[in-house]
Structures are given as structure tokens and as C-alpha cells.
Amino acid sequence: MIQVQHLVKNFGEVAAVRDISFDVAQGEIFAFLGPNGAGKTTTIKMLTTLLQPTSGSIELDGLDPRTRQKEARQRFGIVFQDPSLDAEQTAYENMILHGILYHVPRQLREARTERLLKLFELWDRRDSYVKTFSGGMKRRLEIARGLLHTPRILFLDEPTLGLDPQSRNLLWTHVKHLNETERTTVFLTTHYMDEAERVAHRIAIIDHGAIVAQGTPTELKQQTQTDSLEGAFLALTGSSIRDEAANSADGLRQVAKMWRR
């Protein structure tokens, strides 16, 4: 379903992703783990056509996203690491807007919106503005939205960041359920080893832009002779702290908040 070969991305002098290759089979839940700045988000951005790779090849459901971009985009749903909802519109309007952008016919659009909002326990709040939602509700809405056009692949970039245990639990229950009932292939990144162990069929660990190990959770533990995935992760990537560059969005959010008051 996803085939990646010798993928490379350089930002000027900096090599963010250096020659990675992996396959994700149809119906598989594949977790991409790595410390901050390891290249996870860069990889997801390349897979989802938001960044051009420096070299290497990508196939999504048999399509090269570079030459058949729109068809490829129609086939995947994505939940970004940062929110991407329109806070000034209601949950329902966000869904409908997405449906129109993804060419979902009107009746199907409305029917699926209702079904998904109910599934993610947001139907009662469908006419509330997204800006009034909690972090967990926003995440659920993002996932519901990402599924509206019945994608064959769902990309989740750290979907549980900042969520409470209840929301995380609910979210993974839904993701597993979708994967089992609709055979949606899931590609996810996360920092939480317990989540990866719980939902992922296979895991790849990336560090400094290269894949250092891949396999089932059990295989990774055997390979590193550790008894937990966390232990395996630390054995493979070391225990030094990685610092990410601060992004300008945080500063701007403050300013915008002040202006809106």
C-alpha cells in the first residue's frame, strides 16, 4: 500500500532524511517512531505530497504522488501534528468543507458526516464552533474529517500529543476499529511506546534521518534483548535529549489571542 525506496530529503546542507526504505501492506497499522528531529514529520510530509523529496521513490496505492498528485491525495486522509481545523467554523461545517474539497457527492457527504461525528461522539456538538472544543474533541474531529472521503490510507502524525488518557484510549479504540472494519491502512508516528505497542502491527524506528530497525514489537524487543518497547527504543536511539527548534507559531498564537479578545 505504501512503498518507499531510498527516500532522501536535504534542507540545504542539512540531511533530514537519509536513504530510507520501507513497505506498508494493505490493512496494516505501521508505526514510525523516533526522537524529536529524527525525520518523522519530514517523512510524513513527503508521503503526503506536502514536500518534494530530494531523491528516491514513493508509491501510494500504486500511484506515484509526484506525477499523479490529485489521485494520490484523494486516497489518503491525514491528521497533522498541529491542528488544521477552521476554528471559526462549526464541526459540521468543517466536515462539509472537507467533503467538498475531496469531491464527496452531497448525499454521501452528509450521511458520512453524520455517521463519523456520531462515531467520534461529536454529533451533539456539531453546531458548536471548533474554537470552543477541548483538545481531545479537536483531535477526534480531525480524525473524523480525515476519514470522510473513505481514504485507503490514514496518516496520523502524533495524534495523541497533549491528550488525556481517556481521549487517547478512545482515539486508539476507534483507529483499531476502523482498521479492522474498513481495512484502512494506518501510518502513524508517536512518542508513546505503549501506544505503538498496543496498536501497531509493525514498527520502524528512525533516528538522525535513517531507519535503525524495523519489525513487529516482539521482533524489536528480541533484537535488542530488552523486555519492553521503550527499552528497545532507548537501546536503539540512545538516551541523550534532542532539542527541537522553537517554532514561530507559538509566538503568533499569543498575539492573535490578544487581538481577538
Place this chain on the structure above:
Amino acid sequence: MGAIYILWLRELKRYIRSRVQIVVSLGQPCLYLLALGFGLGPVFQQAGHGSYLQFMAPGVVGMTILFSSVFSGIAMLWDRQFGFLKETLVAPVSRMQIMIGRTLGGATVAIIQGSLILVICLVAGFRPHSWIAIPTAFLFVVMIAVVFAALGTALGSAIKDMQGFQLVMNFLVLPLFFLSGALFPLANLPPVMAFITRLDPLTYGVDGLRGALINVWHFNAATDISVLAMIAAVFVSAGAYLFSKIEA
């Protein structure tokens, strides 16, 4: 087509829902109208140019459209920072459609704002030379809105932070307004100033509005329309190009 429509509709909804913004953005032109219109009125009259309110009302309409349309383009900065822009950039529709939807939405909002200000001007005592002038004036309202909404999209695609936004407001939008002849007649200006005003797209918009509404032309309708149409083509192309280059 669906994508253009829904993004156009989104701009409109945002506008209608942000009541504070409506009041603020109508308040500023009203201030100009009242403070300058009535404040400078007597001086203007003594200089033998007739009513200043009559003269500046079309200029204030032009200003409103300028601010409103550039601002809605730059509001893309917010969409970029709060993430919604990504949702549209990764959708299976062409960037061109997204850009057109956003720009038309911004232009529509500006047209509404400009029309509201024109109504306020009428209430304040402004009188067009004939009522048929209104449809002609509307043509210029639309052209100004499209020109500057496209400029807004181009700027919004290029700017990445608040500093850039301030820079644009202070060193581009305000000069565009002040150098357009919105507040003063273009006749008998010093040569350098006259030259600069001719480089300002808003000059032709304000001249068209003033010509249509009170039949006072510095250029003429054909010149104003063709210059505005050319600039619109340039800005729309620039907006489309810059928007297509955005990397999420």
C-alpha cells in the same frame, strides 16, 4: 468549482460572524469621513474646490476596499499559523482553485464593506451627481476589490510572520492610500509627487469612483478601467504563482 465556492463561502461566513471586526473596519473610514470631511471642509471650501465631503467620500470608499481586501488576503497568515491552510493545500484540488476561492471571497467582503461605507457617506450628506452613477461606481468598487484582494493573496503567500504583516501595513497599504489622491486633488501636484501617484493602482480606482459619483475626473473612465484591468491581471498572476509556491 466546488472548492472555489466553499472557500469563497468560508471568507464570507468569517466576515459575517466577526461582528467586532465589522464595526472596527467600518469605524475607521467613518472617522476619516467625519474628522477630515467636516474638519478640513471649510479650508477646502475657501480654496474654491467646493464641498470636501463630496470630494473625499469616493476616496474613503476606495480606502475601505483597499484595507479590507488586502487584510483578508493577509489573514492567510492566521490560517497558516493555525493550520487550516494545510487542510486546503493537501486536498485533491488545484492550488489555483483554492487561490481563486480565497481571493474572490476577500474581494466579495471588500465589496460589501465598500458598499456599506458608500451608504454611510450618503447618510452623512454625500450626494452623487446622478443616481445612475451608482452602478458605474459599483464597477470600480469591484475592480478595486479584485486588484487588492489579489495583492493580498500574493502578500499572504509570501509573508510568514507578524513582522512581515506590520511591514506591509505601514510601508505598503498606508502609502497606497495616502498617495492615491483619496484625500487631495491630483491637479497641480509637484512633479515628483504627481509621478508617484501615477504608480499607485488605487489612484485609478479612486479616480474612477470620483468620476462616476461626482463627475470629477483626473484621468478618464477608459484609462482607469484599462489600468485597473491590467494591474488586476498582474496581481492575480503573481498571487497564483506565489500561492503555488507555498510549502506547508
